[in-house]
Amino acid sequence: MTSLPAGITIRPVTIPTRADDPDGADFRAMSGVRNAVYEEISGHTDHSMSAESLLPHYRDDPYEKRMTWLVLDDDEPVGRIGVDLPIERESTLAFVLVELRRAAWGRGIGGAALEMIERVAREHGRQTLQTWVEHPEAPGGRLHPPTGFGSVPAEDHAARFLARRGFALEQVERCSALDLRASWDRVRTLRDDALEAAVGYRVVSWTLPTPSEFTAGYAWMKSRMVTDAPSAALEYDDEVWDAARVATHDERYLEAGQTMLVTAAQHIATGELCAFNELVIAADRSEATHQEDTLVLSRHRGHRLGMLVKCEGLLAWRAIAPDSPRVLTYNAEENRPMLDINEAIGFAPIAYEGAWKKVLR
Ligand SMILES: CC(C)(COP(=O)(O)OP(=O)(O)OC[C@H]1O[C@@H](n2cnc3c(N)ncnc32)[C@H](O)[C@@H]1OP(=O)(O)O)[C@@H](O)C(=O)NCCC(=O)NCCS
Incomplete structure (x- = not known):
């Protein structure tokens, strides 16, 4: 197994009763890292959520087991890792994420995190990993999903990272915005x-x-x-x-x-x-x-x-x-009936996400 770079630790995030509880520090840090990563990728803060707003969505419930880890570099939060397991009968699925601050990229943290995710998924009997990632535009070649609709830049850091680790691009999702003003x-x-x-x-x-x-x-x-x-x-x-x-x-x-x-x-x-x-x-x-x-x-x-x-x-x-000021919405790039409606209303594309899947052997 790949070891973590020196100074990097990964620890499970406790879900506190209230976000401002003393044992909520890691949850608050996880929320902060989440928002910072999304802002770094998208260039805007529309995806930001306060720790108080996120917390209820992380509570245990009978339908999904959510596991979250904080990634620290010498005690400074630099990322988070997530594995969500649907609790449906005989589910083989895991919805996963590795999200690191840009300054922490390219040091082997993502690769080690993905290995940990795969181990956790296997331990829970899940073979199919799926993840959604926003891919900012980049020059160079394109990756096309089998749907034939949309593409993502092959040289985007996350696209290359996933493709080289056995993930396949299955679908492209369009994020569109409508100006409410x-x-x-x-x-x-x-x-x-x-x-x-x-x-x-x-x-x-x-x-x-x-x-x-x-x-x-x-x-x-x-x-x-x-x-x-x-x-x-x-x-x-x-x-x-x-x-x-x-x-x-x-x-x-x-x-x-x-x-x-x-x-x-x-x-x-x-x-x-x-x-x-x-x-x-x-x-x-x-x-x-x-x-x-x-x-x-x-x-x-x-x-x-x-x-x-x-x-x-x-x-x-x-x-x-x-x-x-605006509404954001996501649609599969092949979902023409829905895109026709959104375009007629005035929604315009602002970003594209890749939906990636890896089946563990
Ligand atoms: C995608 C993401 C998780 C990758 O994390 P990362 O820490 O940069 O990944 P790694 O460092 O393990 O690997 C990235 C590259 O750095 C190189 N690398 C690995 N260790 C290295 C080291 N010690 N020194 C220099 N380069 C190194 C690897 O060769 C790798 O290249 P490759 O992807 O072409 O194979 C990170 O960019 C990220 O959080 N992005 C935003 C969120 C996101 O898109 N997540 C997608 C997964 S859910």
Whole structure:
């Protein structure tokens, strides 16, 4: 096994009860390193989250085991390592990350961290490692995923690092931003057109916690995210969502001080929820908004419901977060129907991520 460079230590991060507890120092350091790494890569702070906001998302729950380590260089935090294990029946998956401050690159820390990750994954019976990485533009050759959509620079440090260690680029994801300070006329027109086309459906919406009348429908749609969204050769477990899982999900966001607006389309004749969109913002509502899941259930496609829930959500968002400057969203580069909607609304690409997979032998 490769040894760590001199002066480097890796230690497991304790998840404190509160972020400002005395035993929360490593968690706070881990949050700080996370934000610094993302800012170094993307050049902006829209991905930043406070330790208080991150903490609830790291608590143990029945659906996922999260393990996190802090990387220290002579006691100075320079990175973090993560292994997330879905607790679904017979899961073989591990979602992993190594994130180091730029000044710590190229010394063999990443390689040693990846070896540790592989060992931990094997110990937990997981063979398939998957990771998502933003790749800033760089000159030189390109790597193309088997989907045939998008590419990443082959000479980007992380792309080279992963490719040389047995990871395959499976999918390219586009990160797009919508300027919330621009005119809303286009969104209103698109909403009106979609409403006219969506005969037999109505829009319902709520901020978390999910009202009981919508729990079953929301749970079903959340479970379909892993089956109905384009995932290339990436692997996901089937997820079972019930009222308890929705409650755990909702508690995470509420405890983090985040506001989530869910905008859904309901089939009027049956009452079924069949499309939804999520917008999220931190306690500080002057920060960037993040669009999380959006889905139209397969058998309800073709009625402009995607456009409808996105536009209705954005229009309602004006009252909830009037000072938020933009919305960020991620889409698979081959997901043309979703990209068409986003582009029509005014979302423009700002970055590309690679989705990488390695199957351990
Ligand atoms: C990608 C990342 C984890 C790589 O970490 P790293 O510490 O730079 O990785 P290493 O130092 O082990 O290897 C990087 C290169 O440095 C070289 N190297 C390794 N040890 C070295 C040493 N002692 N001296 C000089 N160079 C060295 C290696 O040959 C390697 O080259 P290669 O990738 O072409 O094989 C790091 O850049 C990072 O955190 N990036 C941001 C987050 C990210 O993209 N993570 C992706 C993985 S989830």
